[in-house]
Amino acid sequence: MLRRLAILLCSTDPRLHRMLQYWAATCVLYFVCIGLLLQQVKHGLSDPGATQGLMLFGACGAVAFYVLIRLHARLKLAPDQLAVGQAVFSLVCSVWAYAISGPLRAAMLTMTVVIIVFCMFALRPRQTHLLSAFAILGMGAAMWWLQAHDPLRFPPVTEAITFGYLAGALMSTALLSGEMSKLRSRLKHQKRELSDALDTIRVLATVDELTSLVNRRHMNSVLEAEERRHASVADTCIALLDIDFFKRVNDRYGHAAGDAVLRCFSAAARAALRDNDVLARWGGEEFLLLLPDIAPADAQAVLERMAERVRAMTVPGLDGSRISFSAGLATRRAGEPCAEVISRADKALYLAKEAGRDRIVVA
Structure with missing residues (x-):
């Protein structure tokens, strides 16, 4: 009362x-x-x-x-x-x-x-x-x-x-x-500038500038949170993706064209994801995809849908050349650390490249 x-x-x-x-x-x-x-x-x-x-x-x-x-x-x-x-x-x-x-x-x-x-x-x-x-x-x-x-x-x-x-x-x-x-007006202005600067720093600390995807540092935090959220439940999939022949694109068309490929890839890939999926730039032309609360078959379907969108996209400066990616997909076992899941996905990605690229291999 x-x-x-x-x-x-x-x-x-x-x-x-x-x-x-x-x-x-x-x-x-x-x-x-x-x-x-x-x-x-x-x-x-x-x-x-x-x-x-x-x-x-x-x-x-x-x-x-x-x-x-x-x-x-x-x-x-x-x-x-x-x-x-x-x-x-x-x-x-x-x-x-x-x-x-x-x-x-x-x-x-x-x-x-x-x-x-x-x-x-x-x-x-x-x-x-x-x-x-x-x-x-x-x-x-x-x-x-x-x-x-x-x-x-x-x-x-x-x-x-x-x-x-x-x-x-x-x-x-x-x-x-x-x-x-x-004095109050100056303090408010300085506070606003400081707030904008902090927002910019926060974005730079969590987002990759070129692709506007989550960067590796922030993705590690997301993976740790996912481990805590599902400590003993195996309903999470992780995929490692690598753009095929990316070095050849840089050598033939230049780094500007390579940057355009990364930007177009990130836009096409995000369009194929669910709301709670997280795609991060893991390094260079390599990307890591976290698919929480999903069965392995559904996770593979998401990757296949993503592959279709990437093959269909048109990248400026490539003279009509098409882009594809290889992927390794792993399902997290109960209580398994995400680092081990990523390791198994990486091995599956290696097998996809060895098999000719432009394909998805399930660990």
Whole structure:
């Protein structure tokens, strides 16, 4: 029940959960300020009626913003719109608290600066600048009204000097928000570049650049995973494939034509495979094919289908010459390491070459 209640209140959506965390931090700040205001009332420094009104106003606002955050997707409210709304609400509370805090009113100015600092991390610089201007105007209007109606408790000179300090602090904070925004943008850009570089490194570490097939390093990891997955079950086949007379192609037509053969072969071979089959470039013109969860006869049928596609493909630069491959196919015995299966497939491949190439030999 507690877990369901937590999900109901805080949601499982990471973005919404983060927004509610910020809201909860704001509520903690409200509670701290309310506790301090109650102490002011207790010691006769603030009016009880005005303090109760501010407390009720703050509680209603907190509940209202919780509902708005929870329903922001349905209401089509952007996170920055909610942040601006909460900041304006907080600034109104800060002005109200300043007006009722008597001799401790200067301490409330720090809360105004704290609100703007919070906005630096959630809003764009222009929005922060507008909020700073709103805070300066709002607090300035409150100070003017207080010194005009109660000059004994709010001396005009004191209020004017206090306003000057506040305006300077808020303008400085607003300027710093622009620099913070530039820094965040640079960090995001660098993070994006780093992520792209890591993706490229990950691809280079697992994929053969020429054929776009799995490379030998990654294929070894796949074979280890297959051994762990089927530790004692013999339902996996492994085949070693070798393109026939590949050296002759390189010598006669050049290495560019040889690269074209490898690319065309990989494309034709992949088109004949099942979704869970894995074809890797094992080295040079040699390829290793992992066929999991398959009977030997079905594995041989996959290789024969692949051979037909390879014979039918047209390779640019070969003047119409056709390409074929030889293959050795081995079925994994129960508990047999994949290295031994590959060794038996390699021997079968050797027999296929000795028998004239362009054929599949089952170990």
